Amino acid sequence: HLPDPIVHTSKDAERDIEIIDGSSNEHLDQVISFLKSLYDEKVVGLDYETKRIRPYAKDAKILTVALSSKDRTIAFPFDHPESKFPHRQTEKLKKAFEDFLYEAPCKKAVHALAFEMEWSAFHFGENCLRAQPWEDTMSQSYILDERPGTHSLNFTVLQYFGFHLKQLSDLDKNR
Numbered sequence: 001h002l003p004d005p006i007v008h009t010s011k012d013a014e015r016d017i018e019i020i021d022g023s024s025n026e027h028l029d030q031v032i033s034f035l036k037s038l039y040d041e042k043v044v045g046l047d048y049e050t051k052r053i054r055p056y057a058k059d060a061k062i063l064t065v066a067l068s069s070k071d072r073t074i075a076f077p078f079d080h081p082e083s084k085f086p087h088r089q090t091e092k093l094k095k096a097f098e099d100f101l102y103e104a105p106c107k108k109a110v111h112a113l114a115f116e117m118e119w120s121a122f123h124f125g126e127n128c129l130r131a132q133p134w135e136d137t138m139s140q141s142y143i144l145d146e147r148p149g150t151h152s153l154n155f156t157v158l159q160y161f162g163f164h165l166k167q168l169s170d171l172d173k174n175r
Helices: 010-014 027-038 087-103 113-124 137-144 153-161
Strands: 017-019 043-051 061-068 073-077 107-110 134-136
Touching: 027 061, 027 073, 027 087, 043 113, 087 113, 107 113, 113 134, 134 137, 137 153
Parallel strands: 017 073, 043 107, 107 134
Antiparallel strands: 043 061, 061 073
């Protein structure tokens, strides 16, 4: 007899997500403290939102970074035009994140590994690619289901959790 299924909702997906924008004096310490806490995790979810698909254009930027432990997710601006972090704090934030990439022994799990690795290598040096382990949920989705069109993050979340991930955010790609 199988256990009762757990039906996930969009509210479940949004629970325990914190957006830290730099509008408070405590925000830098909150992000750095969270980054340090991730060193003790086995696996950490990592996602970049960027301006441009590839990092080589003059105006290409990592706009935001999101990181997830098993209990908590935070997202914070890097080069987002609406960031409220002062320049000096942004530089400290970037350094703490770079240290995380190089030093935290946790596996960094991403969907579409080549994308995050290309941006990471461009911004933090190619040595960060092999400094600590990475995992790719898209590669895992190919192993679980080889049918064409079934490997986007949106489809995978819909298939396994039952909701449309991309509909949760009102993304304006022009901004």
